[in-house]
Amino acid sequence: MNWTAAAYEQYQRDGFYIQRGLLKTEELDLIQGQIDMLVQGDDAVDGMHREREKSGAVRQIYAAHEQNETFADVVRNPSILNPVQHIIGNDVYIWHSKINVKDAFEGTVWLWHQDYGYWMYDGVQPQMMSVMVFLDQSTINNGCLMGIAGSHKWGRIEHYSDEVTTSYKQWCVTPGELKSRVREEDITHLTGNPGDVLFFDCNLVHGSSHNMSPLPRKTFIICYNSIANKPIAVENPRPDWVVSRHFEVVS
Numbered sequence: 613m614n615w616t617a618a619a620y621e622q623y624q625r626d627g628f629y630i631q632r633g634l635l636k637t638e639e640l641d642l643i644q645g646q647i648d649m650l651v652q653g654d655d656a657v658d659g660m661h662r663e664r665e666k667s668g669a670v671r672q673i674y675a676a677h678e679q680n681e682t683f684a685d686v687v688r689n690p691s692i693l694n695p696v697q698h699i700i701g702n703d704v705y706i707w708h709s710k711i712n713v714k715d716a717f718e719g720t721v722w723l724w725h726q727d728y729g730y731w732m733y734d735g736v737q738p739q740m741m742s743v744m745v746f747l748d749q750s751t752i753n754n755g756c757l758m759g760i761a762g763s764h765k766w767g768r769i770e771h772y773s774d775e776v777t778t779s780y781k782q783w784c785v786t787p788g789e790l791k792s793r794v795r796e797e798d799i800t801h802l803t804g805n806p807g808d809v810l811f812f813d814c815n816l817v818h819g820s821s822h823n824m825s826p827l828p829r830k831t832f833i834i835c836y837n838s839i840a841n842k843p844i845a846v847e848n849p850r851p852d853w854v855v856s857r858h859f860e861v862v863s
């Protein structure tokens with residue numbers, strides 16, 4: 613499935629684009645069939661990395677694409693990879709992947725941030741992007757991703773570290789930056805159905821609310837980096853599950 617010129621234009625203008633129905637029903641069924649097993653799995657046994665909510669529920673599962681064949685196939689899906697290579701302008705490797713679980717009623721907020729607000733400390737340039745594969749219906753009530761259209765053009769803006777809102781230390785855009793830049797009409801609810809795939813720029817300001825619904829909101833997020841943008845040495849290198857050193861071109 614190739615993108616139209618209008619799709620690329622929309623991506624460049626807004627900093628995101630949703631390709632509807634990208635995954636076939638069979639691919640989606642295969643993925644959904646693995647999720648419970650992955651959620652219940654043990655890092656020490658399967659080599660993945662799980663982050664948990666304060667409640668103990670799994671919030672994220674990192675590195676499924678390295679340990680599970682089904683997820684390894686998703687990151688190589690040509691309908692995902694072709695536009696990613698086109699946008700980044702080079703071959704890519706996987707920076708990291710994560711299944712964001714966002715359980716019914718329990719899944720918590722992601723404060724407004726730019727992914728590059730985290731990644732700049734890892735010694736890379738912003739030649740990177742993310743792809744969010746919707747595994748469940750993603751609605752306003754269950755905490756769909758929200759993006760600020762056009763915010764990727766601001767460049768990297770000021771962030772601070774929040775260690776209290778959730779179990780997870782989050783780099784978030786400062787309230788001052790938000791108040792001076794964000795207009796209500798630019799906040800876009802990126803809702804969709806299972807199998808829809810959202811592509812977004814590493815400088816897009818995005819976040820999502822608590823899951824207030826009985827519907828879970830699972831997504832699989834793949835972060836791609838240009839193969840020419842391997843991280844340089846930094847003072848506090850983060851672990852492999854979040855900053856992969858497997859510099860293998862995805863094809």
Ligand SMILES: O=C(O)CCC(=O)C(=O)O
Binds near residue numbers: 712757818
């Ligand atoms: O899952 C979400 O709603 C947002 C996740 C996100 O922004 C991230 O993992 O960086």
